[in-house]
Amino acid sequence: MVPIYEKREVVRVRPATTADGEAIRAIRNHAVATSTALWTDTRQSPADAAAWLAVHLARGSALVAETDGQGCESGESGEGSEIVGFAVYGPWRDLDGYRHTVENSVYVREGSQGLGIGRALLGALVDAARAAGHHSMIAGIESGNAPSVRLHRRFGFTEVGTVPEAGLKFGRWFDLTLMRLSLED
Structure with a gap:
């Protein structure tokens, strides 16, 4: 668990479950509507979100960060817990030659950025991808998103x-910065 002193809460990262789907969809759809972190204008419907999450759950590549609440110590999401972010990884490209390279996505709920939640999520996601035997992880970041670039650099992404x-x-063109991390020691 990661103490978040500014909010006097503890944030815990754990594998996502189907029950987390609506909270994940809300965070993702907020990013679609308000940010350049996700380059689409299409919000996920409940059915689309469930199908998207099911693929990640089957792969074991979805994590959530939740505030402390009853049950957090035991590994269960408890009453009073609130999802404040999520992270996933998936294939970087669909062709089999790329099967050992994954791409990450990390999203933190509006109002919870800058508290170490993204750091906790990305660290756990990198560990999960390593444990799954992947060779490298790619991050595709809107070039003006300095906090995300800094976060990835902290983990050794170049x-x-x-x-x-x-x-x-939003009617504007954006540059894409590609960053890479070797997952092999």
């Missing part, structure tokens, strides 16, 4: 390139 004007959102 910038491997920038693709100018790779995505369009």
Whole structure:
């Protein structure tokens, strides 16, 4: 568990479950509507979100961060617990030659950024990908998202390139910074 002193709460990272789906969907849809972290204008419906999460759950590649509440010590989500972020990894590309490389996504609920939640999620996600035997992890980050670039650097990710004007959102073109981490020691 990670103490979050500013809020006098404890945040715990654990594997996601089907029951976390609506909280994950709410965080993801907020990012779709308000940020350049996710380059789509399409919010997930409950059915789409459930299908997307089911793929990650089957792979064992979805984590959530929750505030402390009854049950957190025992590994169960308890009353009073609240999902404040999630992280997933998935195939970087669909072709089998890329099967040992994964791409990460880390999202923290609005109002909870800057408290160490992203750091806790990314650390646990990197550990999970290593344990699953993956070779490398890629992060595709909107180039102006300095906090995300810094977070990934802290974990040893290195910038491997920038693709100018790779995505369009809110009527503007955005550059994509690609970062890579070797998952093998």
